[in-house]
Amino acid sequence: MSDSGNCYKVKLTLEQLALPYHWVEVDSARGETRSLKFLAMNANGKVPTLALEDGTFLPESNAILNYLAHGSRLLPSDRLDHARVLQWMFFEQYSHEPCVAVARSILRYQPSDSPRRAELPRLLERGNQALSVMEQHLARTPFFVGGRYSIADIALYAYTHCAADGGFKLTDFPAVSNWLERVKAQPRHVPMPG
């Protein structure tokens, strides 16, 4: 789904590793992730889902990133650095995406009189907490782990770079804003297709 940050993560990793792939658009807003055909690929009914050459499927954006980046410059092989990459990826899925991406989704896809707008103040509060945690860390280091660009940066870039769509003010987070520019300047960077 082109407008999904979770799908964009996968596209960015594939492009930066110069891996050949075929993108199949699946629109969860139209219920396409709940079809029997899609649920047979991913019983949890979510994009992205990676179809492998052996006919099996791998869901969960951050698991896909770990699979694709295995053995590459985008994933440290050192045991502790690898664990720190995972630390930030779990932070992204638990403390960041459910606030920053969900606020964006409500503002983009729900009608302006939707009762879900009532969730926005809490999502903004918690999303700002997540951005503050990133700000503290990025004030001390250029990238999330080991001073080098990795899939931890890709995972957090996906929904942070478009956080303004959810009502977040990135100008309040200068270290995060500078990091966004560093990510954008990486070789073979591509913008979000949505």
Add this chain to the structure above:
Amino acid sequence: MSDSGNCYKVKLTLEQLALPYHWVEVDSARGETRSLKFLAMNANGKVPTLALEDGTFLPESNAILNYLAHGSRLLPSDRLDHARVLQWMFFEQYSHEPCVAVARSILRYQPSDSPRRAELPRLLERGNQALSVMEQHLARTPFFVGGRYSIADIALYAYTHCAADGGFKLTDFPAVSNWLERVKAQPRHVPMPG
């Protein structure tokens, strides 16, 4: 925090790998994860946080499990199997814990007239969806990845085995119930300390 499934995951992994450790109780319900001392270890203010011998800290339960189990029988070294372990661990943190653990937390820690009880119907609906995804998978395989017990099972066992505390009926999920028994029968299994 002894009553936290996320902390129990770490204890179970340490015990099953026979690793020496020192457990420091931190009670988030009493605000102990928001102290300056704790935030210096984990700016995100959450338990568990692993203190390493080099004086650094590693937060995020599932990142800690990957770190501890590196090179052990609890974490497959095969590239795709490792990615599938991560798939189920991200599923746990995104689709399972925020429903199954949060419902339990509301029922155990909030007063019976708490407005947060209004969240319960939606948490039960989404938690049951997560349990259904597990049920479909476990009807075909004894453990989550590669037919062998791994940290993916530990991560999902932590809050599934006490899901009844959150109002879930595990008898509706026979394959999940049988898997819980298989996990409990693993060597060096320890119960949740809470």
